[in-house]
Amino acid sequence: MSTCKKTRAEATSVVSSDRLSSLPPKIKGNVLSRLDVREAVRTSTLSSTWRDAWTNMPKISLRDGNFTRTRFVTLVDMVLALHMGTIEEFDISSEKSYHDEFARWMLMLSRRSPRSVTIKLNSGPRYKISSCVFSIGDLKFLQLENCIISLPRAFQGFKSLTYLSLNNFSSTDRNIQNLISFCPVLKDLILTTFEGINQLNIQAPKLEYLRVYGDFEDINLEAPNLKVAILYLGHQAKAYQSVPIVHDKENHIKKSLGGLSEIKILGITGSFMKYLSKGRILTKLPSVFTRLENIYLNICFWDRRQVFAAYSLFQNAPNLKKLAVWVRMSYPSSTWDQCQARILEHTLQMQMDHLVTASVGCFRGLDNEVDFVGKLLSWAPALEEVKIEWKGETDCSMVFAKLLAMPRVSARAKVIVTF
Numbered sequence: 001m002s003t004c005k006k007t008r009a010e011a012t013s014v015v016s017s018d019r020l021s022s023l024p025p026k027i028k029g030n031v032l033s034r035l036d037v038r039e040a041v042r043t044s045t046l047s048s049t050w051r052d053a054w055t056n057m058p059k060i061s062l063r064d065g066n067f068t069r070t071r072f073v074t075l076v077d078m079v080l081a082l083h084m085g086t087i088e089e090f091d092i093s094s095e096k097s098y099h100d101e102f103a104r105w106m107l108m109l110s111r112r113s114p115r116s117v118t119i120k121l122n123s124g125p126r127y128k129i130s131s132c133v134f135s136i137g138d139l140k141f142l143q144l145e146n147c148i149i150s151l152p153r154a155f156q157g158f159k160s161l162t163y164l165s166l167n168n169f170s171s172t173d174r175n176i177q178n179l180i181s182f183c184p185v186l187k188d189l190i191l192t193t194f195e196g197i198n199q200l201n202i203q204a205p206k207l208e209y210l211r212v213y214g215d216f217e218d219i220n221l222e223a224p225n226l227k228v229a230i231l232y233l234g235h236q237a238k239a240y241q242s243v244p245i246v247h248d249k250e251n252h253i254k255k256s257l258g259g260l261s262e263i264k265i266l267g268i269t270g271s272f273m274k275y276l277s278k279g280r281i282l283t284k285l286p287s288v289f290t291r292l293e294n295i296y297l298n299i300c301f302w303d304r305r306q307v308f309a310a311y312s313l314f315q316n317a318p319n320l321k322k323l324a325v326w327v328r329m330s331y332p333s334s335t336w337d338q339c340q341a342r343i344l345e346h347t348l349q350m351q352m353d354h355l356v357t358a359s360v361g362c363f364r365g366l367d368n369e370v371d372f373v374g375k376l377l378s379w380a381p382a383l384e385e386v387k388i389e390w391k392g393e394t395d396c397s398m399v400f401a402k403l404l405a406m407p408r409v410s411a412r413a414k415v416i417v418t419f
Contacts, residue, residue, distance in 0.1 A: 056085040064094040073101055080108035087112040089141075093120035099127065106130040116141035126170060134158075144169065151175050157182030165190040177201045213270075219256050226260050230267035230296075233275050250279040253312060263289055268297040269326075277309035292317040296324045301368035311350065319354050323376075326361040327369060355380040359387040365399035373415070377408035385414045 060079060064072040072094070090109055098105075098121060109117070110132040117136070121127055122145055129144065131152035141163045149171035161183045171179075171194065180186065181203045189204065192213040200212070200219045207223040215234040253276050257263070266289075268276070295317065299306050314320060358376050363369055373386060388403070390396055396417075403415050 055083050057083070058086065058088040060087055060090050062092040062094075064096055069096050069098075072096070073098065076101070076105055080105060080112070083112060087114045089116040089118075090114045091116075091118040093118070093122075095123055097121075097124040099124060102127050103130050107132050109133075110136050113138055115139065118143040119147070120145040122146045122168075126168070143167075149175055149179065151178055155179075155182065157184070159184060161186055163188045166192070166194070168193045170195040172196055173199045173201070177203070180204055219275075221256055222259050224259060225262050227262055227291075228265040229257075229260065229263060230269065231272045232270040233272040235271055251281065252276050252278050253281075253309060253316075257289075260289065261291070263292050265294040266292060266296070268295070270298060273297055273299045273306045273309065274303065276313075277303065277305035281305065281308050281312050289317045290319060293319060294322045294324075295320060296326075298326045298328050300328045301366065301372060302329075307368070307372070314352060315350055320352055321354050321356050323352075323355060323358045324361070325359065325372075327363060329362075329364075350375075350379055352376070352380045352383075354382055356382055356384050357387070358383065358385075359389070361389040362391045363388045364392040365390070365394065365396060370399060370402055373403060374406045377406050377410075377413060377415075379409070380413070381409045383408070383410040383413040385416055388415065388417045390417055390419050 060083070062072075062076055062079070067075070076092070087109070090112075092105075102121070107130065110130075113136060115138055117133070117139065118141075119127075120143075126146050126148045128148040128150065131154075134152055134155050136158075137156075138160055139158050140160050142158070142161060143163075143165040145167045147166070147169045149166065149169055155178070162185055164180070164183065164186060165188075167190070176191075176197055180189065183204070185206050186204050187206055188209045189202070189207055190211045191200075192211070194214045197214070198217045200216045201222075202210070202220070203222045204226075205222075205224060207226050209228045210221075210223065210226055211230040212219070213230075213232040213234075219231070221229070256276065257266075260266075295313070297310065299310055301307060314323075355376070358380075360369065360373060373388070376386060377383065392399070400417065403417075
């Protein structure tokens, strides 16, 4: 390269460097937020204009990764102590234990008034969430793992929180109920793998998405704007292990789901169908799920109460378009009552006028499974296909012959079997 060209190149580099250095602190902070925190801090050695640039980063993401425990503690302490701007998003995750430092970090973090907080410290016993975290008034996004939730008496709620996710946590009925109900604009709620909660009461007028995965005895949903609900009940839960009471007058579909007038997608997984089948089963509910278009459910066809509870749900979802069923194996149920006999008679006239697609997973070709497919074919005049995932261990030719010979009210209905 000629001396002249080399000089011009160096001059251009200097100008570019000066342009970056002359950026406002807020823009520098946004640029550095795209780097790993350790790399962002290292930019302080570039020049005097970059010395404090990292302290205006709006997004802080901390991972202990290859750090020694001591070095990571030093990094977190420095970032939280020296940061000068507003921390819009704070995210920390680790595979090492930091129980001794956790309360100090949370106190320093709360003073920065973050809008979004994600804490995933998954090593060792659960961390007790400090009371100062519950005083962050502008919080909009909160995701916690491996923690203990105990609300302070002075808790006034998260008035701006729209997203709440709690995983692997312990709490009490009252604490969780108050935490949720004191978030008036909450739209997304995820509760997974929890202890200490028996009666799960969710009162959230703005809630649109709900996922619950855990063990509990009872659930009550008051969420009139809920559009998507995925509900899983563990096999160890008392609600699963308890025996249905024949003379129980309470309808659990009405109790748990009756207020979900806007629901569009409903997932019933684990043993939640067994919970819904407890008590009295109604063919007609006081409120109908007119917007419900997709149902996904786990069901044991040996348990006749579960089957009739499912039929009751279908009966009250007149605009159902897609149905996906996964078969669970369990011991046969001998529970029977006059209410069930009446429902069995009622299902003979049942229709699913808008059902277009259906699928049955873990299909083993048992008579009760074949009977269920037969009912779908006879109930759904708009049905286009039924997909069956074969998991049987015996010869499937006779089962296929039964399926193909079944009468169907839709001339377009196809039965597709996959292996």
